[in-house]
Amino acid sequence: MMIPNRPAADQATAAHDRVYRTLRSRIMHGETGPGEAMTLRGIGREFGVSMTPAREAVRRLVAEGALQLSSSGRVSTPDLSQERIEELAALRALLEVELASRALPRAHIALIERLHSINSVIAERVQKRDAVGYIRSNLEFHRTLYLRAQAPAMLAMAETVWLQLGPTMRALYGRLRRTEAPQYHRLIIAALKAGDEPGLRLAVRSDVTQGLKLLTR
Amino acid sequence: MMIPNRPAADQATAAHDRVYRTLRSRIMHGETGPGEAMTLRGIGREFGVSMTPAREAVRRLVAEGALQLSSSGRVSTPDLSQERIEELAALRALLEVELASRALPRAHIALIERLHSINSVIAERVQKRDAVGYIRSNLEFHRTLYLRAQAPAMLAMAETVWLQLGPTMRALYGRLRRTEAPQYHRLIIAALKAGDEPGLRLAVRSDVTQGLKLLTR
DNA sequence: CATGCGCCCATGTGATCACAAATGGCCGGC
DNA sequence: GCCGGCCATTTGTGATCACATGGGCGCATG
Incomplete structure (x- = not known):
C-alpha cells in the first residue's frame, strides 16, 4: 500500500484530477x-x-x-464519423462566433497585442511542421480571445467541443500543408482593432470551419 | 406518460449507470x-x-x-448566480434556435400533432400546479422537436444546459403563476406548420428566455 | 495452408478497507 | 448567557481484492 504522504500545500489537487487533466490535455491537443x-x-x-x-x-x-x-467497457478515443465532425464544426461556429462577439467590446489593445504574439508562435509551429504545437497555440489564440467574453459556461462548452475534436484535429492538420499562419487570424485581429462586429463574426466562422472544408473534399 | 429519457436500447445497464440516470433525471426535472x-x-x-x-x-x-x-469534496446541486443563469439561458437560445431551425425542414404533420398533444399535457400539469410534471413535459416538447434536427451532439449540449438549470427551474416555475400552456409553444407549432423559419427562430428564442425575464425583475 | 474452436489472460466492475480531513456538536471558561 | 476550542463522527479518497466477461492467440482439423 502506498503511504499517503502529505506533500504540504503546493499540490492540493487530488490524484484523479491530475490524471484527468493530463489525459484531457493530451486528447485536446491531438497527442492521441x-x-x-x-x-x-x-x-x-x-x-x-x-x-x-x-x-x-x-x-x-x-x-x-x-x-x-x-x-x-473498453475505453478508446472516439473515431468520429463525417457527420459528427461536421456537427461539431457547426457547434464551434455557433459558440465561438457568439464568444468573439461578446469579447469584442472588451478587447483593448493589450489583448490584441497578445493575440498577435500568439499568432507568430503559431506561424513558427507551422513552419516546424509541429502539429501538436500548432493545435495548442491555435487553441490558445481562441481561448485568449474568448476569455474576454466573461462567459465561463459558454467557454467551457466550446472547450468540450475542442476536446471531442482533438484526436481528429491532428489528422486534419496533418494533411494541411500550409507554411504560414492562418489568414483568418489576421482577419480576426483586424476586425477587433476596427471594432467591426459583422467582420469579426465572419472571420471567426471562417477560421473555425476552414479545417472542415479540406477534410470533406 | 413515462419518462422518454433514452432510446432504452440497453436494459442490462451497469449499476453506476442506473444511479447516474436516476440522479440525472431528478436534477434535470427539478426534483432537487x-x-x-x-x-x-x-x-x-x-x-x-x-x-x-x-x-x-x-x-x-x-x-x-x-x-x-x-x-x-462534498457534493451538492449548484446554486447558480444570476449571471450564470443568464448565460445558460443565452446558451439555450443559441443552441435551441439552431436545433429548431434544423428540424424545420423535417417536421411533417405527425411531429406537429405529437407536439400539440404534449402541449395539452403541459396545460394539464400547469393547472395542477405540478412543477416537476410541467418541467418534464416542457422538456419533452423541446426534445421531441429537436430530435428531428438529426444533430445528436448539439442536442446533447442542450440537454447539458437543461441539466444545469434543473434545480433552478423549479424555483423559477414555482413563482410562475400561470394557468395556461405557454403561448410560445403555440407560436412554435404555428411556425412549423407554415414553414416559417424566422418566425420559428423568434418563437423558440422567446420561449426559452421567457423564464429568465420573470426572474430578473 | 486456411479456418474455426477453445482456452487463458487481460480487463472492467463493484465491494471493502484504511486513512486523513472536515464537520458539527458539546463542554467548559469567561 | 455567550463564545471558543476540542473531540467524535461523518465523509471523501485511494488501494486492494474477488469475480465475471470478452478478446486474442494458438492449436487442431479439414
Missing part, C-alpha cells in the same frame, strides 16, 4: 490519434496510482465526449 | 432544489450499492455541471 485504446490499469501504472483514480478520470472524460466506451 | 447536499454513502445506501458506483455517477454528473464539488 482517433480510435486509440487505453486500459485503466495501464493509466494507473503510468501515473503511479491504482485503478480507482484512473477510472474516475476516464469516466469524466467519457462524460465530456473525449473518450468512448465500447459495449464491453 | 438548488444547493441541496448529498453524500456518496447516502446515494449508495439508497440504490443498494457501494460507494464505488455512487462515486462514478457523481463524477459524471459533476463533469456535466449537474453537481458541484465543494473544496473538501
